[in-house]
Amino acid sequence: MQRIVIIGTGQGGQQAATSLRQEGFAGEILMIGDEPGLPYQRPPLSKAYMASGDADALLLKPAAFYERSSIILRDGTRAARIDRTAQEVETEDGARHGYDHLILATGARNFRPPLPNLDAPGVAELRTLADAESIRRRLAHTRHAVVVGGGFIGLEFAAMARAANVSVTVIEAAPRLMARAVSPQMSDLFLKLHWSMGTEILLGTMAAAVMTDADGNAAGITLADGREVAGDLVLIATGVRPNVELAAEAGLTCRNGIVVDGSLLTDDPAISALGDVAAFPGPLGRHVRLESVQAAVDHARHIARRLMRPAPQPYASVPWFWSDQGKHKLQIAGLATDADDCIVLPQPTGEPVILLFKEGCLAAVETINAPAIHMSARRLIATPSAVLAACDYDLRQAAKTAAPVAH
Amino acid sequence: MKITFIAADGTETAVDAAEGESIMRAAVRNDVDGIIGECGGSMMCATCHCYVDEAWADATGQQEDGESDLLDCAASEVRPTSRLSCQIRMSAELEGVVIHLPESQL
Incomplete structure (x- = not known):
């Protein structure tokens, strides 16, 4: 094996490159990602970064690492197409990059609910460093933030905004907080913790539209029952969707993510997938897709080991998650x-x-x-x-x- | 401020750190092999395990709450000088500190 291409420069893609070198892969490693800059950690964006504003502290590795490890990083470059027959990735600039093995680490993007005026200036989302920088700048002048979605990101933001003395309303469609991720008992504990921080929480409540002011800027959220929640910052935090398009267009099976087997291989033995985008056989015997650093990093290590060692074990890492809220x-x-x-x-x-x-x-x-x-x-x-x-x-x-x- | 890392095979690497920066962060930022810091310093992972050189043990202070429990999960042998390097912040007393690295973090 001479050449491995990784699409995606998030933590999973970065870990795959690092682990391949640690496992002794001496061939060429090319990372392609549409985000500009060096790979960085996303979890602190809604936590420590909001307090410190220190973007350098987010970098997974310094620039020198990529040079020393002969990892070619094509940041700010979108992969446009996978040609499985020729084993090439075509980037948006028309360049073609051959691979002996391809690792898809394309991650997920924020889900944008079908709300009127969602594109109004002042509607924020939080996934990238650029998103976090923008929110951080605005927060200093924000009086009331309206958060659509009571999951990890929405609640981490809410706690952080409260600490900055911004008043906050969280609108959650489900009858409890973080319903996808935790038990009802834990949802209830966190409801009380957020109450004690002074956050208003509307459970079982549907957002219907983004309110706008006379200039067309976001001014809050209209609820399905007609009530209005005014606010000068609207954060949409309603989950993510896996970035499966490249894989699907290349004919790989996708069902809530790119479907992989117990060794994290797609239908094509020359293509693996990892992290947020990969639907893999979970502990309960059916496919799961996890949105976590743990899955991204452990998948990446597993793929590197499988490519470099003769008789690998099936993937079996225990999932874990964390969320810092206040x-x-x-x-x-x-x-x-x-x-x-x-x-x-x-x-x-x-x-x-x-x-x-x-x-x-x-x-x-x-x-x-x-x-x-x-x-x-x-x-x-x-x-x-x-x-x-x-x-x-x-x-x-x-x-x-x-x-x-x-x- | 200077930190010297000594790998399990004896290789020494000296790096510059800022006051207030954690030893884990300084290691990652300066591309020192042997410190991973997978969770970014959230006390979640025990992959920034280090041994503080005996001469510096007093200056680095005591383990933080929960640190020894996390160290129980570290991949390499835990010694009396074991610390999570994300929990040690650089200060004037630590100028020139010497940190020994374990054989493995995973």
């Missing part, structure tokens, strides 16, 4: 969806730990400001509940005796 670090080990049993463990200090079970085995653990319990939980996913009951659900104790997690 002073509250929410951490999730495992997948909380489809749980059929739940145990809430009160803690001597701080918030309770929530254990979620599926068919008698530990499926997920949710914690707030308890990193040690979270780390233990990551080793214990899939442990039978009887084993945990036997040690009185002391996860840290149980983890010390558990077998190490497969990598």
Whole structure:
């Protein structure tokens, strides 16, 4: 294998390039991505970056790394087409780049709900450094922010805006916060935490349109019931859609993401996919698509190992997630969806730990400001509940005796 | 401010860090192999594990809350001088600090 092309310069694409070199790949590595600049971390954009404004602190690696590692970075360059027969990627400028293996790390883009006036000046979204820079500049002059979407991004922003003394209304269509990601018990805890920060939260409430002022600028959100929520900054945080178009146009199977097998290969043995865009066989035996740094990074490492080592194991990393909302670090080990049993463990200090079970085995653990319990939980996913009951659900104790997690 | 990293194989790398910058950040920014910092300093991952040189152990201070629990999850041996380098910030007392790197972070 001489030449590997990676489409996507986010954390997953960057990790794939890094891991290939660590695994000893000596051929050419070309990264192609439409965002300008060096690969950077997105998670802090809605957290630490908003406070510090320090963009350099976001860089995953300095420029010198790419030079030293002979990784060619074509930033600000959109891949236009994959020619699977010729094994070439064509970029928008017409250049063609041959590959022996292609890694699709195209990630996701923000979903734009079909609201009238969504393009009005003043409507913000948050995914890229450019988005974050713009919001950060505006926040200093914002009096009231209206957030559509009560997921991680919307709530991280809300907490940060409250800390900057901006009043905030969050509009969430579902009956609870972060409904896709956490248990109802954790949703409820965070509802109260955001109330205590002074955030107004409208659950089970549909946005109907972006309100505009006489100049056509965004001035708030009209709700489906006709009520109006006025605000000088409107943030749309209603989830993402995977960037599957390149793959789909090349004839690869796509179903809520680019479908890959247990080794993260697409239908085409010369093409892998990773991270937010990849729908891979999950722990419950059906395909899942995870929007997380963990999936991006662990997928990337797995693909690099598979390309460079003779007999690879199937991908089996435990998923984990985190969200910093004000002073509250929410951490999730495992997948909380489809749980059929739940145990809430009160803690001597701080918030309770929530254990979620599926068919008698530990499926997920949710914690707030308890990193040690979270780390233990990551080793214990899939442990039978009887084993945990036997040690009185002391996860840290149980983890010390558990077998190490497969990598 | 100067930080010297000594890799498990003995290779020394000296880098410049800013006051207030974490040792993890300085390592990543200066492309030092052996510190990953996967979570960006959120105390989530234990991939910035380091050993503070004995001579500097007092100056770097105590482990933060939760740090020792996270270190339990580190890939390499945990020693009394083990720290998460994201939790050590550069200050005047740490000018010239010497940091030993573990064999592996994953």
